[in-house]
Amino acid sequence: MGDVAARELISLADDEGNSVTVNVLGRALGWSAGLDAEIVVRTPFVSGRVDLVLSASKLESLATTLNRLDAGEDVVWMEWDRGPSISIQLTGERDCPEVVVEDESGSMVTVRVPLVLPDGWIADHRQLLRHVMDHWVPMLSG
Template sequence: MAEEPIDLIRLEGGGNSVILRITGKEAGQGSDETDVLAGEFRVDTRFVRGGLRTWLFPEDLRQWQQALDKLDAGQDIAWREGTRAPWLFIERVEDDDRCRVTIRDHSMSLTTVTVTVPLTDAWFDEAYDRLDLIWKTWPLKED
């Protein structure tokens, strides 16, 4: 039986949301290929709504862990910048419990979307739990 989708990233509030929903694992081709996770970025606001398919490798998940640590320490982050995959930027809004989330698709649609959403302390515990759940649900074979 297929596993249910899991949201690796879920930032929402004030009528806006940015979600990275993981839909399953795709096995690498051959015995020496790396497994990947299939997913989709979903953006929903009163103004714009859309989705963008993406794939995540084990290194992407490790880098997301590092990005979460930096964000939790009060730093802005850039995740997957410089890769062929969609880039994700999260900038904290000074003196506020909000952040600006930007998704940039520089290879296919050539579109960039920025959304402002709340970023509370409770969000971080949930974000780490989501990452752990992804690793447990879909263990990835690395090359």
């Protein structure tokens, strides 16, 4: 997989036009142990994006988050960090999974996106994470 494939970390989308993605943009300027990234939300109603910086430990915590989802738990990724967080509720208010993107420390905006996710989406995200970690983590220094 090349650099292009290693940029997509999270890609949650459905046939209704709702999506939440996290893309790695490159190495963070001014911090050799970080990656510039963005969360992008698109729905027929609202769209937006927010910047974030990822570290190797945040990527590793995503692996734990995926394991918890696979065990049937609702999760929050990056909850205790500065910057945005992503929550996934497996059964949301509309009886389907919901992704909640919260940017409390920046814009103070929260967006809740209901998504009908395909079978195998957790395994797909483990593979995306593996590609990102294989490509980017060796370039990071502490």
